[in-house]
Amino acid sequence: MNKNILKGMVIGFSLILLSIIGMYLGLTYYYGEGFSYGTWVNGIYCTGKSVNQINEELLSEMDYQGLTITAGDSKSYVILPEDISLRLDYTKALELYLERQNPYLWIDNLIGKGGEKELSPEVLYDPAAFEKILKESPFFQEENKYGQKDDSEYRVAIEKGEKGYYLINERVHVFEEEKAREAIEEAIETLQETLDLEEEGCYLDLALTEEMKQTIALFEKLDAYQDCRIVYLFGEEQVPVDSGVACDFVLLDEAGKPVLDEDGNLMTDEEKISAFIDRLGEEYDTVGGVRQFQATRGEIVTVEGGIYGNKLDREAEKEYLLNAFLEKREELHTPSYTQMARCQGKDDIGTTYIEVDMTNQMMYYYVDGKLEIETPVVTGNTSLRRGTPEGTNYVYNKQRNRVLRGEDYATPVKYWIPVKGAIGIHDASWRSRYGGEIYKTNGSHGCINTPLEEVSKLYDMVEIGTPCVMFY
Template sequence: MKRILRFLTIFLLSGILLGLGGLLALTLYYRNNFPVNTWINGVYCTGKSIEQVNEELAGAQEESEVSLITIVDADGAGWEIDMRAADIRPDYRDALRAYLKQNASVYWMDNLQEPVSSELAAGKYAVDREKLQTCLEGLPFVEEERKQAEGVRVRKSEEGFVLQDGNADRLNPEKACAYVEECLAKGQTAIDLAAGGCYENLPDSAYDRRQRDIWEQVSAYAERGSRIVYDMGAEQIPLTPAVTSGFLKTERDGCPVLDEEGGVVIDEAMIQAWVEALAADYDTCGREKQFQSTRGDLVTVNYVTYGTKLDVEAEKAYLLEALQNRAGNQAAAPGEAAGTQGAADSDVSDGTEMHVPAYIQKGYVRGLDDIGDTYIEIDMTEQKMYYYAAGELELETDIVTGNTGRRMGTPQGINYIHGKQRNQILRGADYESFVKYWVPVVGNIGIHDASWRGSFGGQIYQTGGSHGCINTPTANMSQLYEMVEVGMPVIMFY
């Protein structure tokens, strides 16, 4: 009996030892291999090593979708590289080791009850350096970088002068490839090359330094010009770099010429041409105008005494002085007809100088349309006179103009009011007439009341018209006299 008990005891102890030994062996086994019923990212991992599972997880990702990394250039633009093309493979080994450390040992027995499914992210990426470099070199911005010439050049463009700086912020392809590889090893898939110091400045040559000196001169010159805005009345014309660049002398390659003192050289002929072009747009003296009449048709009328004429020589002198940054900006303008003295220039808070050009003659309003919306219209065919103020018809009256039958018809043309007088005696070779209101418009011809007339309008002017003046009913003339000002345009036509 004792022998049987001893045998059973030994048998049980042996079984226990064998069981413990097996448990210990499994525990040690699962320290380096995944436990039973383990699934990671949809991959069955039981009994497999970290390297085996890593290969299967990387392969599963490649098969399931096209993965991309994003390269951000110095301008902030993003460029994508296909991981497969660059042979960039996700590396789960660090994550798998952490998983085993947490779930191996005796914890593997928990998996016996039911399967355990987990999701792991790749902690880093393995890279084939040569393939990665090939993919980087194929990106458009890298190709453009290779085409960009080195060195510094000042050149003229349609927008003005530009500095072509081929030495600043140049991409170093070797640094870029190494930095991308470094970031991928840390698990980063959005990589900013500028943040990684992949751009650098190349050293300047003596020629490059000379070009930078020229650029400083051009920039200072352009800044002086940019402060000037021509106030043309209804329109404003800024001296943009595109405009002022045309005033400088340049070499054949477009680089500005510098004088012996290192300053840019202004081409007076180009300034003259620009001011003349400005005058061609705004001058109206001696020209003709298409005028929309009150009666409805478009009539052609010549400017006679009224009109605008820029002082080209004064403006040329002003621009030369302003752009060369000499003291004093406004050249004195010669005397102007019809109250044409220009207003003084004014500076606004941002340093902009609103420059009113000098005029030899200036209209009542300034701008491409120097008639504006306040004027007197005399329609000699309809024998009507209209006064418009700010576009509104303020007065309409019948009139009697010059006697066409006696070849004293009132002349056509665009003139202006150059005076206002009360209680005048008008004298001629065969007449002497007292008028209460006298508004001269051209020569000895003016608008006045005609108390001696009993009727106005119609065809009276053809046989019983005036000596050339515009006869107006006294009551209407009284109103007109109070409303009009010296300098206002008067459009006279048949």
């Protein structure tokens, strides 16, 4: 090859190389004052931008909603950014990255991935506000905190409350406040969205003594014993025999401690079961009781006495409950009665009944709440002390063409509807007028004299067992 041509090629190549080197060094100098070519931070292109510009862009992409703190499934609490005046700033991280960036390696960003960087912001917040928020959280209000007392003072004990026996165990799930504080601080500073204090180990269990283990074992027996699922039904009313009731069935010694049999099982105090049934009887037995009754005349009257109502078969129920409880039955139970009203429960009259207003001398008959009969009547002669007794009674029989007999009378009637002993509702063919104040001087011997047409309708409609509410 011609030497001149070779020399020219060398000179040309050298000039090109020098030009490339010069351009490279020129760009190196240019990028030496800022981020190198192809620099990306957290997905933001940074070449040619100032630290402040990039900081603002990065912050605009942030959407931190705060920290949700939980402890298993028990409770949760949210710390919002504004609660602690939380602020984020990438300035220091950007300046440090810029300082460490080698301007001579800008070519690496062009041909590789050297310009992609993930940076974390500086997290700033008000320490006083942070501490206040922690103290207000349910976790830092825990009564059972570690370090408040000597380890031996964290107790295990059995107590009794409205819902039965319960265990106080201060040695489990003891809250470690300092550990939780550190975990929350770290979570805030690393912008975590959730933090489970259980998983972070912020609760601990203290060792148990032998006596404590025995207490826990006894409680487990009590808890199983008082677990009762029997529900008494009194009409629409329900009375559960739950742990708050069954806890009283445990036999206790003179010191008030549960008594165990030779097999280590809790013993039952049958007298306590009997006492519970007696209380049910006192509450739901209505025969001869006092009732508040909404009278047709527009007022609530007090009606006391009478033969109508429910009366619990206490002996049968004591036997039932003892067996059902010991067998751990789970059932809805309708009790046995020695006497049953048309309805059970405290409101045993229902919506079908006879009402005798002896002050106004009126009788009413309601069927399913609808007034079917309204008639004046004549009741017992009060001037001769034969006034019809008040009370809640019931139709216990019905007869046609009956002769009513007393010491000084024998009176035939077409319709006889007895409601209490010899007192009943019947026709009175000898009367032409009813109502008013006839009863005060010319009343009956105690029965409810009723116009023939009305008593005949009542006779056909009323059923045996229908309550009859009688009052002045």
